[in-house]
Amino acid sequence: MVDDLRTDVLVIGAGPAGSMTAKWAAKHGAEVLLIEKRQEIGSPVRCGEGMSKDWFPEVGITPSPHWINVEVEGARIFSPSEKVFEINEKYAGNEVGFVVERDGFDKQLAIDAANAGAEVLLKTAALSVLKENGKVVGVKAKRFGEPFEIRAKVTIGADGFESQVGRWAGIPTNIAMRDMDTCLQYRMTRVDCDVRYCDFYLGKVAPGGYVWIFPKAEGIANVGIGVQLSKVKGMADPRTYLDAWIANHPGYAKGKKIDMVGGGVSISPPLKQTVGDGIMLVGDAARMIDPLTGGGIANGCIAGKICGEVAAKAAEQNDASKEVLMAYDKGWRARLEEKLYRNWLAKEKLCTLSDETFDKVIDALQGVKLEKLSVHNILRAVRDKYPEITKEFESFL
Amino acid sequence: MPNKRSLHIESSGQLCIYCGACVGICPLNCIYLDETRITFDERICTRCEVCVKACPVGAIEIG
Numbered sequence: 001m002v003d004d005l006r007t008d009v010l011v012i013g014a015g016p017a018g019s020m021t022a023k024w025a026a027k028h029g030a031e032v033l034l035i036e037k038r039q040e041i042g043s044p045v046r047c048g049e050g051m052s053k054d055w056f057p058e059v060g061i062t063p064s065p066h067w068i069n070v071e072v073e074g075a076r077i078f079s080p081s082e083k084v085f086e087i088n089e090k091y092a093g094n095e096v097g098f099v100v101e102r103d104g105f106d107k108q109l110a111i112d113a114a115n116a117g118a119e120v121l122l123k124t125a126a127l128s129v130l131k132e133n134g135k136v137v138g139v140k141a142k143r144f145g146e147p148f149e150i151r152a153k154v155t156i157g158a159d160g161f162e163s164q165v166g167r168w169a170g171i172p173t174n175i176a177m178r179d180m181d182t183c184l185q186y187r188m189t190r191v192d193c194d195v196r197y198c199d200f201y202l203g204k205v206a207p208g209g210y211v212w213i214f215p216k217a218e219g220i221a222n223v224g225i226g227v228q229l230s231k232v233k234g235m236a237d238p239r240t241y242l243d244a245w246i247a248n249h250p251g252y253a254k255g256k257k258i259d260m261v262g263g264g265v266s267i268s269p270p271l272k273q274t275v276g277d278g279i280m281l282v283g284d285a286a287r288m289i290d291p292l293t294g295g296g297i298a299n300g301c302i303a304g305k306i307c308g309e310v311a312a313k314a315a316e317q318n319d320a321s322k323e324v325l326m327a328y329d330k331g332w333r334a335r336l337e338e339k340l341y342r343n344w345l346a347k348e349k350l351c352t353l354s355d356e357t358f359d360k361v362i363d364a365l366q367g368v369k370l371e372k373l374s375v376h377n378i379l380r381a382v383r384d385k386y387p388e389i390t391k392e393f394e395s396f397l
Numbered sequence: 398m399p400n401k402r403s404l405h406i407e408s409s410g411q412l413c414i415y416c417g418a419c420v421g422i423c424p425l426n427c428i429y430l431d432e433t434r435i436t437f438d439e440r441i442c443t444r445c446e447v448c449v450k451a452c453p454v455g456a457i458e459i460g
Contacts, residue, residue: 046416125431162417167426177447180422184453229422229451236455262453264418 002148007033008315009308010138010152011118012126012165014041017283017300017307018158019109020059024308026117030315033150034110034118035141037125042106046263048185048224050198050214051297053097059301060112067104069216072097073196079362080203080355099198099214099222109301129155129168129279135321136169136278154311154320156280158304161264163285171273171281178230178351179268181209181294184238185224187259192251193221202362203355205245207231209294213252223252226265226294228351238262267291269344270337275325282307288336292343292350299336306331349393360386404442405458408435412456419448419457 009025011018014036022034049069056063074088114120126139130149138151157165166173193199199213208228215221225242234240246252266287274286282288283300290299310328314320353361364385365378383390406428407413413435420430427441428448449457 044415160417160421162420162430164420164426174424175422177422177450180418180451182418182451182453229447232450235449235458236453237450238453239455260414261416262414262418263416264421264451266421 002143002146004149004151005033006151007031007119008152009033009154009156009311010035010150011156011158012139013037013158013160013283013285014110014113014120015106015158015160015283015300016109016297017285017288017304018156019106019113020301020304021156021158021282021308021311022113022118022120023060023109023116024305025311025315026113026308028309028312028316030312032113032118033121033152034113035121035124035126035150036110037123039123040103041110041120041122042103044261045102046261047102047297048183048212048214048222048294049100049102049216050212050222051098051100051295055298055302059305061109061301063098064104064108067101067108068098069101070099070195072099072198072215075198075200077362078199078201079359080205081359082201083359083362083366085362085365086197099216105297126159126165129165131169134277136276139165153278153315153318154280154325155278156282156307156311157285158282158300159285161266161284163281165279166281166285169276169279171271171276171279173271173281173285173287175266175268175287176230178208178228178348179266179291180229181226181265181267182229182232182238182262183209183224183226183265183294184242184262185212185222185260186242186246186257187216187220188223188246188252188255188257189220191219191221191223191255193219201245202350203358206241208351211242211245223255224261228267231351265289265294265296267294267344267347270333270340273329274332275322275329277322277325278320280307280311280325280328288332288340290340290343291347299340302335303328303332306335357389360389364389403460404437404439404444404448405460406435406437406448407456407458408433412454414454414456416453418451418453422447422451 008031193215195215201211209226288299289296364382427438
């Protein structure tokens with residue numbers, strides 16, 4: 001028999017967004033319970049492991065050699081005919097930075113949450129939400145296979161792409177097929193990767209997505225692909241496309257695969273609703289992934305900090321009504337929504353471009369020095385050389 | 398007309414990597430991931446095939 005539990009703030013899922021939420025709720029004085037269904041936080045890894053770094057101070061992450069593999073200088077974007085556009089570090093703070101060991105990173109964030117005062121329960125899965133008078137008041141859960149209840153003033157779903165908590169609570173989180181990428185990645189050794197760059201290959205090699213090469217060390221890289229679900233034709237398309245890409249690149253075809261991960265990534269516009277009475281959603285569960293880059297860690301952590309602060313306040317006031325929790329919804333939108341929406345529109349456009357157009361776009365950027373990397377600045381550079389391409393993008397200019 | 402086609406999720410680990418892609422995209426929320434087991438609710442599933450396409454390794458078939 002496992003005893004029922006009671007807490008101020010219950011966070012479901014100890015990924016980056018969940019741990020960050022737990023940490024900031026605890027820092028603000030709340031009693032916090034962070035539950036994780038797996039036995040080991042961060043494992044198995046389901047991630048390309050590339051992340052930007054300019055947001056670390058905002059959420060209180062101290063970079064550590066324990067989980068940083070490589071600090072890259074920039075990103076290279078390859079057009080279908082493999083013309084290269086190089087974005088160096090100065091302009092790409094949002095897109096590149098570190099290649100990390102995600103399991104180590106996730107563990108660090110869980111340690112930070114625990115050190116701030118949160119309790120962590122492993123092997124503990126939520127099964128459904130408890131509701132009273134339409135308000136979420138906790139979850140039914142099971143721990144080491146034993147059912148029990150956790151009652152909380154505020155419940156937070158940080159349960160990732162496959163989120164159930166939002167659906168149970170009645171918050172619509174369904175996404176359209178064009179708003180999901182299905183992804184596969186190999187860790188490869190004996191490849192010709194360049195540890196100075198994260199590489200991205202666009203066009204038909206990965207319909208509606210891209211192929212990425214994130215270097216882990218000299219000769220070792222994460223080689224992965226995302227394909228837009230609405231462009232998938234058969235079974236296991238990501239594997240078919242990725243294997244074809246590798247076969248066509250001798251520097252990778254000679255490599256050996258030592259690991260494989262897969263998963264779904266949402267590339268959707270921001271959710272219309274992320275809170276309800278007694279409930280908040282954060283991170284991938286709230287579809288906060290950047291629809292252009294597919295990166296979700298920074299947004300999940302930034303929103304997690306706001307979520308934790310609002311949760312602590314709601315618990316202190318003993319009022320977790322939707323009205324009170326809306327402070328979180330408003331807070332993360334003020335910080336992230338404009339860019340998420342703009343990048344979703346950009347993604348929608350990019351998915352319609354032919355290989356020929358991709359080549360022209362990258363060609364137009366040859367030798368261009370952008371002061372700041374943004375969709376707007378890139379389009380202005382392209383307009384100077386190929387005005388006919390940017391006609392369709394007038395709304396961005 | 399009952400739909401006689403059946404959905405088969407190979408989740409013994411031969412193909413499935415337990416990534417949850419099918420769970421997240423299922424429009425009817427009828428696929429469940431329990432660490433090392435994927436199940437679906439036959440009564441709710443409409444064989445829409447979205448999960449078949451979403452699976453990055455081809456572990457879901459409809460026959």
